[in-house]
Amino acid sequence: MNWLNFQKPQRYLDSEWNVIKKKHRGKIKVAICFPDLYEVGMSNLGLRILYAMFNEFNDIVCERVFFPGLDLGDYLEKRKKRLFSLESKLPLSSFDVIGFNLSYELNFTNFLYMLKLGGVPLRGEERKKIILLGGGISNPEPLAEFVDVFFLGEFEEKIAKFVSILRKYKDKESRLRALAEIEGFYVPKFYHVEVKGRDYYFFKKYKYAHLPLKKIYVKDLNSVYYPVNWLTPHTEIVHDRVQIEIARGCPNRCYFCQARCFYYPYREKKVEKILKIMEAVYKSSGYENFSLLALSASDYSHIEELIEEAEGLFNKEKVGISLPSLRVEDLVSRLYKKLLKVKKTSLTLAIEAGTPQLRERINKRIDVDTFLEAKEILKSLNLRHIKLYFMFGLPGEGEQDLISIGELVRKIAKELNMRLHVSINVFVPKPFSLFQDLAMEPEDVLYKKRELLLKTLKRRNIKLSISNIKQRIIEAVLSRGDRRLSRVIYRAFLKGAKFDSYTEHFNWRLWEEAFREEELDYRWYLSSFVNNFSWSHINWRG
Template structure:
C-alpha cells in the first residue's frame, strides 16, 4: 500500500494505464488480516491476456470463497511499465490492494504457453526475489505453478518451488490448507516442501534430479528417498458439481474475450495425434444443460456482457449441442445477446448450428482441416474428408457468410510437397465454391475472402508425436515460400508464424532441466514477451544457448522409442504404451475411433483414475 501514491502519480507516463489500477467491477477486496492466507495469482503476460483466461477466473473466485484465504491478481507489466517500476523503485504489486508480492504467502503462476517463461523470471525479479528457488529466503512467498504446460515442468524446474499437476478446482484449497498447517509449525521451507510432495498432484522439483548421456539423452531419473516416483494429475470427476464463477470481473479496457465464457465440457477423446490437450485433459466430461443455463443467466446479469462464448476443446462434440443452442437462443436472443462457438467441426451440421446462433451477430467462420491431403489427415487421425469441407463451405456461403478462415499445420510427420499442394488446391476450391454461390445468389453478398493460416507443427509431450523430429529452419522457410507463392490472387490471403519462434517453442516443449540456465540467460539479456512477434529476438536466444554450451537441435531430433523422457516423472493417466501404439498407427496411416461413440481405445485413463466418461452432466 505504501507505493500506491507513487504508482498513481506516474501512470500517465505509460501506455494503457488501466492495466495497472485494479478496482474493476466485481473485484473482490478482502481485508488484510494476520489469520488469512494470502495468495497472489500471477499470469505471466499482459493484463488483457490474463484477464481473458478462464482458469484464473475460476481460481480467483474459488479461493476468495474461503474465509481463511484471500486471492489477488498480478499480471506481467508491459515494457514501458517495467522501465518505470525499475526507475521509480516500485516493486511488483497486486491490483486489489497494491501490496507488493513479497507480502504474500504464496505466489501462484498460471501457465498457458512456453513462450511466457522469461516473464516468470522478470516478475520474480520485479518482486525483489531471487529467480532461483534454492536461493530464495524463508520469508519469501512459496512460488508455485500450474496450468497447461506444467505436464513438462522441467525447463523451469530451477525457478519454481512446487508444481500442481492437473485441474486445480479438485484440490487447490486442500493444498493451501495443508501448507498453512505446516507453516504454522514453523518448519523450514525444505521440510514443508517434502511434506507437500506427499499430496496427490504435487510435484516438487528439488526432490528429483536427472543424469545425462551423450547426444542430449537422459541416462536416468532420480528421486529422493520417501518421495513418490511420479506425480499423478488431479481432475474434476463431475463437471456439473464443480465450482464455476458467475461474477466475472469486468475490465476497464478491451481484452481478448469481451464476453461470458461458458465451459460446456472438458476433455476430448478424438485422439488427434498432434494435440497435447486432447491427451492431458482426458476423460471427456460435460455440464448439464440446466446447469449451463443457470450459469449463463447469472453471469450475464452480473457482468452486463452481450455475448456468451461456449467453450471446450471441441464444442460441437457436446452430446446435446443442438438442444443447448436452441434453449439458449430462445432465452437470450430476444435480449440481443449473441452466442458464439469456440470451435466448429468441418461439416454441414456445424454450419447450420453456427447460423442459428449467429443471427444476432455474424462473424467469420474458421475450419481446421489441419492438413492438405487425406493421406496426411489419416496420419494425424483427423477424421474429416474434403467432401465434408466443401459441403460445409457451400452451406456457409449459402447462409450468408463471405469470410472463411482455413487453419493448417506444416511440418507434420511424413509431410511431402504434395501435401502442401493439397493446401493450395483445397483453399482455391473453397474460394471457387464461394464465388459460385455469390454469383447465383439473389441476395447481395460481400466479396469472398478465404484466409489461409498455417502454424508450424511442434512435437509436444504426452502425444503420439512426442518421438518425432521437428522441421529445421530451412525446410520451414521453403514451405512458407511455396505456400506464399501459390496462395496469391483475388479472394485469398496467407499468414504464417515465425519459424525461429516455433523452433524455440519446440525446444522448450520437450526440454529438460538443463534449459533453466538458458532461459535465465535469455532473460538477463532482455528476453520478454516471447509470444509477441514484435518482442521476440532469436539472436538473444542463440547467444543464451551458446553461452551455456547447449545445442537446441538436441531437443528437436527424433527420439528413440526406448528413450527416457524428462516428463516421465508426471503421470497424466494416459499410458505411454497407448501413445506408442498411436505413433506406430500413424506411420501406417491407420485411424483410431472416438471412444465416446465406439469401443474403448485402451488409453488407460478411465482405469488409472477410476472414472468414466461423463456426458451431459455426469451421465456415464
C-alpha cells in the same frame, strides 16, 4: 502515479465489476500471476476460476498480477519500484504464496521478468516463499530451478488441500514436504534426474514423494466450482466474451495434439447446469457475448438442444453466443439452422493439412468437401470471416501437400467470396501428444516449405499469418527440454529476452548465445528420442 503516461492505463486499474477486495490483515496472501498482458490474461478461464476459488476462503486474500506493458516495465525498473497486484497495488514480494498460470513456453522469460520486477528472487533455493505453477505446461522440467511446486492437472480438486497445508505449516520446507506427499503436487527439488546419453533416470530424494507422478482431474464437471460472479473488465480484452465451459478433454485422437492428453479424459457438463450458469453469469455481469467452450464443441452430446435452449434464454437480451470449435460437417449438416438465430460470429476451421492422405496420417477427421458443397449454407450464416488453421512440417509431408493448402484456400476464398484468415503453424512434436517421439523437421527444410507456402498464398483476399520458424524452434526446445534448460532460460533472460511470444519482440540471437554459452546444442532436443524423455516420470493420462 499519473496513469496517462502509460499506454492503456486501464490495464492497471482495479475497478472491474465483481472485483474482490479484502482486507489483508491476518490473512494468507496469495498472488495469481499471469505472464502476459492484462487483456490476454483476463481471457483465461483458469485464472478466473482460481481467483474466485481462493477468495472463497475467509482467511485467504487472492489478488492478480499481470505482465506490465513494456513502458510500465521500464518505468518500474528505472524508478526501482516493484511490480504490484491490481487490487491493492502491493508489491508482488509482499505476498506469501506466488501462483503462476503459465500455458505457453514462450512466456518463460516473462515469468522470470515478473519475478524480478516484483522483487522476488528467481531461484527456488534463494527464496523463502513458495512459487506454485499450474496451467498448460505439461513438461515442467526446464523451469525446475525456478519453481518450487508444479501442480499437475486441475487445481479445483486440490485447492482445499493446498489451503489447509498453508494454514498448518508456515515455513517453506515443511510446506513443500507436506505438498510433495499429495498426489498432483510435483516438487522438483525432491527428485534427482540423471541424463546418460539419450536416457533419463529419475530418483526420489524424499521418500514420501510420488514417483511416477500422476495428474489430477475433476471427475464430475457438474459439481465443479464456476466463477459465476464474472469479473467484468471495463475495457476490451482479447476474447471479449464470457467463457462457459461445456466439456473438458476431447474424444478425438489427432496424433499431433497435446491438449487431448493434457485434458484427458473427456467429460461433459449437463445442459441444465450450463444454462443455470449462463443465466447467473449474465445477471452478475451484463456481458453481451458468451462463448461455449470445449476443445471440440460439436462432439458435445446435446449440442443442438444446448444451442436452442441458450438462444431461447438470451433471445430478448440480444446476447451473442459463439461456438469456437465446431466441426465443419456438423455445422453444415445439422447445426446451421440453430445457429441462424444466434448473433453472428466468425467460424474457425482447423483443417491442419492440405490433402486427405496427410490428414488421415495425422488422424484429423474433417470433411472439407462437405464444407465446400455447403457454400449456400455458409453464406446464409452471415459470418464475419472464416479462419483456417493449417500446419506444415508434418511427418510424411511432401510438396503436393503444401501446394494443396494453397489450392484449397484459394478455392474456399473463391467459392464463398469471403475474406479468409489463414494461419499456418510449424508442427512441433509436443510432449504427451501421440507424435511425441517424432523428430522436428530440420530448419533448412522448414524454411523452404515456408517460402513455398508464402508464394502460393499471397493473395488479396487472404490474410495470412505463418509461423516464425526460429520462434517455433525455441518453443519446441523449451517444451521438450530438461532441467539443463533452466540455465539457458536464465541466460536468455539476463540478455534481455522477454515477450518471446510476440514475433516483433522475439530475438533469436539472445537464445542462440544463451545455448552456446551453456554449451548445449538446441538441436539435440528436436531429434527423435529412443527410450524415454525428460518428462517420462509424469503420467498425464492420469
